[in-house]
Structures are given as structure tokens and as C-alpha cells.
Amino acid sequence: MTPTEYEYLRKFLRDHSGLDLSADKQYLIESRLLPLARKAGLSGIGELVQKLQGAGASALVTSVVEAMTTNETFFFRDKVPFDHFRDTIMPEIIKARAGRRSVRIWCAAGSTGQEPYSLAMSLKEMGAALTGWRVEIIATDLSQEVLEKAKAGIYSQFEVQRGLPIQMLMKYFKQTGETWQINPELRAMIQHRQLNLLHDFAQLGTFDVIFCRNVLIYFDQDTKINIFNRLARQVEGDGFLVLGAAETVVGLTDTFKPLPERRGLYKPNDPRTAAAKPALAGAAPRVAVMAGR
């Protein structure tokens, strides 16, 4: 890939998805787009860039954006956040919401479903503690293709062996030939919706827990700040925000504060006003309309 091609793709992705690649992400582009180029019968990245600039490329534009914004994901990814969910977040919520007996959870980068289904399995494993509770998990993602997969809950043999203990596979999945489908009972726990984080998401309502992992790393600083500030308005004053291992709010916003000794776990900084606070500074997000929709 030539520097010109790389710069073109950087700008292209910024304009179409808000994805902000740093100057050294050539490997990421190659690993995601080379297979796509080959599938489209193109010789490589160079020809792909040419095609993107030509007329009638809208289907290709969508594929490129989806390929670049889809994260590798697997069940119970990184494990630690799910331990926090079981050992810190849910015990606190079960106590705090004992009156209304309901919990709302948002997976803001739900991707192909492994994360929301991992949360659903964790909740199931809590058993009697949640009997009679109304549990709502909303999984959103930018990509329609990815959402369809999440909704179906069908995974390859390879996918169900990443991060998923064998007992959980046996308990919560049904084997159909070479694939495994998550049980209807767990599928029914999750609502899947298409959503671009750069757009307004106030209509989703407020949540007790927001998982927003490994998606903000792709955005530039101003966009991150803007998203954090808007997330703060969607989380209950005593709720939780869970970020990816390589992500933090520190130095970006004071709307959330990290929990000591709970890596990746944050709480709204001012519980009395968090859910009602207007956005702080934060520049308007970059243009983020998905092409071809």
C-alpha cells in the first residue's frame, strides 16, 4: 500500500464512519481489506482504492466501512470485565434496585453478539438472585450485517471455542451440524438495534450498566469526549460504564471516574446530576452518515 493510498483510506474512513486511524495502522487496513479486495475480485489495496473513487461504488463503500469497524470479538472477551460484572456491578445493582427489580444494560458495540450473549449467560448463572427481575439488554452496532449475525446467534465451531467454557456451550447452545446456536431463551433477552455512536442516542433511555468496549479507540479525541459526555446522560447516577482494557476517560472528561482496583470500570462522577447534565464542551462529532444507506 502506498502512502497516498493509506492517506486516502484514512480520510475515507474518517468521513464515512468517524473512524480515526493513526498514521501507523497500515497492518490493520491490510488485514481487514485485503481479504475483502480479493473477495471482490480485485488485485489488492491499490485497485480497491481506485474502485472506491469510481462511480457506483456504494456497495463497496459499505463493505469497506463494515470491514474496518467490525472488531474481532469472542465470548467473555478479556474475562476481567465479566468478573467485574458478576462480582461488583450486579451485586450492587441487585441491592440498589431491589424495589423495582429491573435492570437495563446497553452493549454499545455489541458487534456479532458475543458480548451481549456473554452478559445474558452471566445473568442466567446468577440464578435465583434475579428471579422475577425484568432484564433488558440492548445491543447496538453500526453495521447491519453484524447485527443480523448477532440476532441469529449462530456461531461456527471456531467461534464457540474462543472464550466460552465448554460447560456454557453445553448449557446455552444447540448444535446444528457444524454450527452452534444460542438458546431462544437467551436470544429473547436481547434487543438488537442499529446505531451510530456519533448520532444522538438519547432515545435509548437510561441504563444501569453501559458496556462500551473497544470501539472508542478508533475515534479521535474530540469525538471521544463528545461520546463520553453523551454516555454520561444515559447512565443512572449509581450506574456503571465499562470500557475496554486499552481505553480510559482519564484526561478526556470528568463526567466519569475510574473505580479503584477495578480496571475498565467507571461510575458517573456526580451521581446527583449525571443523568440530567447537559453536554460539556466537546466538539460536534465529525460527519458520520454511513454511505449507501
Next chain:
Amino acid sequence: MKTCLVVDDSSVVRKIARRILEGLEFEVTEAEDGSKALEVCQRQLPDAVLLDWNMPVMDGFEFMGHMRRLPGGDQPKVVFCTTENNVAHIAQALSGGANEYIMKPFDKDIIADKFAEVGLIPVGQAMV
């Protein structure tokens, strides 16, 4: 250094598994069937067994039963690694004392995930 016994009648599979496990800092020994594996275990029990199911002389399931009855034989973590990929086999393995189960084909990520799952390696290492 933790030890892992790789039991598989395919020398190619043993070689691939050895390379992966050595990368995860295991000391690896190999056996080509359940009977040879049992001899190894009678001398010294490993920390982990990566175990094929279908093998000549003695299959993996029968081996596991014998090994579990050795003094201290409840200690090693047994991770099946087999082309038997149906629910009936998995359920049989788990009720017979297996700790985890890998359906072939496998790669480094799957082995690392499964070994982390049963506490043989730290979780962080599985993400490398």
C-alpha cells in the same frame, strides 16, 4: 515450569500442539496412544493432558478413567482435543472427568483460551 502430556496418534498433531504449548511455556511430553500415556502418568503425573479421543490400543476416554484412579490422578487438568464434535461425546467426556474440550481443528488461540479457562495459564497470556 508446568508440564503437559500430549496424547495423539498423529505425529503431526503432536508436533503442532507441542509448538503451541512450548510457546505457552509448558514442558511437553508426548504419547501416541492411551496405553503409552498411562505409562507416562504412572511414572509422573503431568499438570495438564491434551487428549485425543480415537487412538489405537487404548482410546482417550479409557485412558482418562485409568489416570483419574491413580493416586493424585484427580489433579491433572484434562483437555480433550478431538474431531468428535457432538454433544453426546462432549457430555460423556465431562461426566467422565474432563475439564475442558477442544473440537478439532484447533489453533493457538483456542488452546490458550481453553488452558486459561481451567487455570493452567493466566488469562492475560491467552490474549497475546
